[in-house]
Amino acid sequence: MKIKISTLSEGRHFYNFEIPASEVDLSTEFKENLKVGVQLEKTKNHLVITSNIEIKHNSQCDRCLKNFEQILTTQYNMLYVYDIEHKDEYNEDVVTVIPKEVDIIDITRDVKEYSLLAVPLKNVCRGECEGLCTHCGKDLNIEKCECETNSIDPRWLELKRIIKN
């Protein structure tokens, strides 16, 4: 995902990229095409890039362990400054320092990083997913089981055992 900037006029420019996730070296967790909409604003001294990323993720439900697809969207901003002499003074998470004569900027690495960050820590196939019985392992979306422990908080189970003894 390369943008030629040397010949760009000052002002706003828009780009759309659509490339296979595998080409960005994103693991097989991601499917099909990665879509990136880029807004670039150029002034005399810097460039600001705002990228909107959309990607299909192959997730596994934390409750029922089924695989499902979800579309993840994320956005990031990156400031590019022509100030190579003070390179080390910038926070490289939000600023990329480039030499004045740079011809092309490549946003691939940032897009990849932010795509990975967009993956939620918790994945649930649907809000009302019943999950698996922690006792017998049955998928409670398909059938109910007879386990009495099913709805009991494990801490209460412990208490029950103590009372029984």
Ligand SMILES: [Zn+2]
């Ligand atoms: Zn589920």
Ligand SMILES: [Zn+2]
């Ligand atoms: Zn059960």
